Amino acid sequence: MSKLLRILLPLVLLIVAAQMAAAQSLIPTPEFSDHPIPTSSHPEARSTLLEYLDLAALAVGLSLASLLALVFRSRRGLFLLAIVSLAWLGFWRKGCVCPIGAIQNVTLAVFDLSYALPLAVAAFFTLPLVFTLFFGRTFCAAVCPLGAIQELVAVRPIRVPIWLDHTLGLLAYVYLGLAVLFAATSTADLPTRLICRYDPFVGLFRLGASVNMLILGGCFLLVGVFVGRPYCRYLCPYGAILGLLSKVAKWHLQIPPEECIQCRLCEEMCPYGAIREPTVTQSARERFRGRRRLAALMLLLPLLVALGGWLGSRLAVPLSSLDPTVRLAERVRLEETGKAEGTTEASEAFRNTGQEAEDLYEEARKRRQRFAYTGGSPAAWMRLPLAAKLRAVGGGTWLGMWVGLVVGVKLIHLSVRRRRTDYQPDRINCLSCGRCFWYCPGEQARLGLISQESRLAAAATRRDVPARTPGLYTDITPQSPNPA
Amino acid sequence: MTTVPDRNREIDRRGFLVGGLRVAGAIGLGGTVGLRAALKGQAQDYVWQIDPDKCIACDKCQTLCVLEPSAVKCVQCFLLCGYCDVCTGYFPTSDFELNTAAENQLCPTGAIARTFIEEQAGVRYFEYTIDETLCVGCGKCVKGCELMNGSLYMQVRQDLCVNCNECAIAVACPAQAFCRVPAHTPVLVKREAREALESKVRELSKQDAEKPPKAKAPAPAVSKKKVQELLRKDARGILDQRAQDG
Numbered sequence: 163m164s165k166l167l168r169i170l171l172p173l174v175l176l177i178v179a180a181q182m183a184a185a186q187s188l189i190p191t192p193e194f195s196d197h198p199i200p201t202s203s204h205p206e207a208r209s210t211l212l213e214y215l216d217l218a219a220l221a222v223g224l225s226l227a228s229l230l231a232l233v234f235r236s237r238r239g240l241f242l243l244a245i246v247s248l249a250w251l252g253f254w255r256k257g258c259v260c261p262i263g264a265i266q267n268v269t270l271a272v273f274d275l276s277y278a279l280p281l282a283v284a285a286f287f288t289l290p291l292v293f294t295l296f297f298g299r300t301f302c303a304a305v306c307p308l309g310a311i312q313e314l315v316a317v318r319p320i321r322v323p324i325w326l327d328h329t330l331g332l333l334a335y336v337y338l339g340l341a342v343l344f345a346a347t348s349t350a351d352l353p354t355r356l357i358c359r360y361d362p363f364v365g366l367f368r369l370g371a372s373v374n375m376l377i378l379g380g381c382f383l384l385v386g387v388f389v390g391r392p393y394c395r396y397l398c399p400y401g402a403i404l405g406l407l408s409k410v411a412k413w414h415l416q417i418p419p420e421e422c423i424q425c426r427l428c429e430e431m432c433p434y435g436a437i438r439e440p441t442v443t444q445s446a447r448e449r450f451r452g453r454r455r456l457a458a459l460m461l462l463l464p465l466l467v468a469l470g471g472w473l474g475s476r477l478a479v480p481l482s483s484l485d486p487t488v489r490l491a492e493r494v495r496l497e498e499t500g501k502a503e504g505t506t507e508a509s510e511a512f513r514n515t516g517q518e519a520e521d522l523y524e525e526a527r528k529r530r531q532r533f534a535y536t537g538g539s540p541a542a543w544m545r546l547p548l549a550a551k552l553r554a555v556g557g558g559t560w561l562g563m564w565v566g567l568v569v570g571v572k573l574i575h576l577s578v579r580r581r582r583t584d585y586q587p588d589r590i591n592c593l594s595c596g597r598c599f600w601y602c603p604g605e606q607a608r609l610g611l612i613s614q615e616s617r618l619a620a621a622a623t624r625r626d627v628p629a630r631t632p633g634l635y636t637d638i639t640p641q642s643p644n645p646a
Numbered sequence: 647m648t649t650v651p652d653r654n655r656e657i658d659r660r661g662f663l664v665g666g667l668r669v670a671g672a673i674g675l676g677g678t679v680g681l682r683a684a685l686k687g688q689a690q691d692y693v694w695q696i697d698p699d700k701c702i703a704c705d706k707c708q709t710l711c712v713l714e715p716s717a718v719k720c721v722q723c724f725l726l727c728g729y730c731d732v733c734t735g736y737f738p739t740s741d742f743e744l745n746t747a748a749e750n751q752l753c754p755t756g757a758i759a760r761t762f763i764e765e766q767a768g769v770r771y772f773e774y775t776i777d778e779t780l781c782v783g784c785g786k787c788v789k790g791c792e793l794m795n796g797s798l799y800m801q802v803r804q805d806l807c808v809n810c811n812e813c814a815i816a817v818a819c820p821a822q823a824f825c826r827v828p829a830h831t832p833v834l835v836k837r838e839a840r841e842a843l844e845s846k847v848r849e850l851s852k853q854d855a856e857k858p859p860k861a862k863a864p865a866p867a868v869s870k871k872k873v874q875e876l877l878r879k880d881a882r883g884i885l886d887q888r889a890q891d892g
Contacts (some may be wrong), residue, residue, distance in 0.1 A: 189728030201872045207804035280691040358812035410667045508820035622766040
């Protein structure tokens with residue numbers, strides 16, 4: 163009883179005080195004989211010059227990175243450029259706006275017509291995409307500050323088992339789906355931006371963030387010592403888009419300058435597991451099996467999408483609880499029904515506004531419906547106009563379908579047979595860091611660092627060595643192979 | 647320079663498909679951006695601002711901003727201020743003496759200056775100005791001032807704010823008082839303050855109309871131009887519009 167009183171008494175006093183304040187007429191501003199009453203000034207925003215400077219830096223950085231990766235083939239240059247990018251876009255400009263976060267601004271501009279995309283943000287989003295379409299992921303190699311900070315710490319990379327690498331790689335697409343979903347369902351005046359909120363490194367760049375985020379950043383860097391670039395490979399949503407574009411890139415960096423001697427050094431040394439070995443010829447029986455599997459998977463794809471959609475529609479409630487209005491409504495309902503004791507700052511702030519709780523519940527219900535299927539029976543859904551049809555499917559369902567599609571396409575992609583005669587970078591996963599050609603004996607011979615004979619010797623020895631044995635070939639490893 | 651064997655020469659089905667995809671991608675990207683630009687013109691950037699009508703002056707602005715000290719500052723609307731001798735925004739509500747000693751100040755950094763202005767009919771009037779270089783955005787004075795006129799309110803200072811894509815304070819703001827407003831109207835004046843400003847403009851306009859044009863007027867109490875400029879920057883109209891739409 164006394165506890166209840168202790169809670170209620172300040173509340174009652176507060177309400178009384180608020181009522182008194184509202185009833186009280188304001189103390190009038192006095193008329194002074196010779197004192198002019200000042201007006202409060204509001205300083206102007208900073209000039210947008212820096213934004214355009216960033217844009218210029220981005221363009222120069224992308225051009226340089228592409229040149230260094232494809233023409234000059236300089237690992238050292240790429241590494242230096244990464245450090246410069248880290249200093250400029252990361253530590254000096256505090257990593258905002260970055261192309262990764264710009265995904266959400268672009269999404270918001272598409273879904274919320276009241277929001278106009280600023281030119282600088284649009285350019286930040288588009289430039290790396292266009293460059294990737296022509297040169298591969300050179301943005302990831304040396305321009306992105308998030309990639310650069312992980313590149314610096316990748317000193318003892320281990321090989322992630324290929325099945326785990328492929329599975330974790332799907333996370334990036336799921337994260338992209340989530341980020342787009344939340345950007346699309348939020349409003350322009352209070353946008354939800356997951357990618358920015360859970361950016362592990364921006365706290366380090368600013369040397370100021372919640373302790374949790376700083377710890378998360380530290381963890382990513384620590385893991386990054388042993389697993390090369392964990393954020394880029396398994397989470398970065400922009401990297402997911404870049405990977406798809408890089409797949410159809412016009413040019414891409416090549417490992418050997420001339421002929422591949424199949425020494426496997428590049429495969430050994432790639433910290434990101436992005437080198438694919440040459441394919442072996444299959445027997446007719448194996449080929450037939452492969453084709454049958456591919457056909458089965460193609461039939462499975464629509465089923466996976468449907469299953470994902472169904473599961474996603476069940477997720478509407480947990481998904482929508484990230485929305486601040488929905489959370490507030492849940493809290494207020496708990497307090498009103500007496501299921502929760504005491505009040506939070508948010509619920510108190512809500513009560514101070516004098517709004518009806520029912521209005522809040524209604525607003526929260528509307529927000530929640532954005533995530534759930536609201537089309538009614540299939541026949542009713544069919545009668546809706548197109549835009550309403552798409553909306554009625556609901557965010558959760560869309561997300562589920564997206565995840566189903568991603569899994570299905572991944573399975574199909576793994577089953578499509580490709581012919582490779584040499585060791586080649588996997589264009590989707592390759593970050594164009596340049597380590598592969600740095601280690602390539604052919605490249606070393608071209609640069610005059612080793613003689614042609616030792617290059618051929620490397621080719622001769624490799625036949626005795628079982629595949630994927632790390633730590634060999636030390637005899638032909640260059641003096642300082644890794645500037646890191 | 648390296649001579650890399652050119653594998654793109656031979657056009658096969660795969661190469662054709664990939665090339666087509668690439669062109670489609672480039673056109674799609676360029677087209678989307680171009681279309682958006684054509685539809686909306688050169689878009690103005692959005693900036694973060696606090697709606698002072700919703701703000702409950704908690705301490706989140708002080709603690710969560712990525713800047714140190716915070717880009718959120720307390721703003722005084724002089725036209726709403728009562729120039730009280732015993733200011734509840736300056737002095738704590740109990741155990742204080744009427745002097746400017748640090749222990750008598752509510753402000754932890756001593757960012758509020760208390761200046762004696764005039765004594766009228768035995769009542770002393772003081773002006774309270776905020777030194778924004780000292781203000782940390784804790785909101786203590788705002789909470790105190792709410793007991794009286796409520797002339798103090800919180801605002802994001804656009805010359806300081808780095809305009810994070812997702813503002814850390816906005817995410818945690820318990821009153822959901824943070825919102826995005828267009829950069830050309832970056833101010834959100836308190837509703838009462840806006841009314842005070844508007845009535846002042848009306849009053850000054852009336853005075854202008856009554857006065858003979860040549861007469862040498864004493865220095866105006868408030869510059870009309872400044873007040874009007876401030877009102878022009880107020881994004882309240884946009885917020886109201888959004889509230890109607892949504």
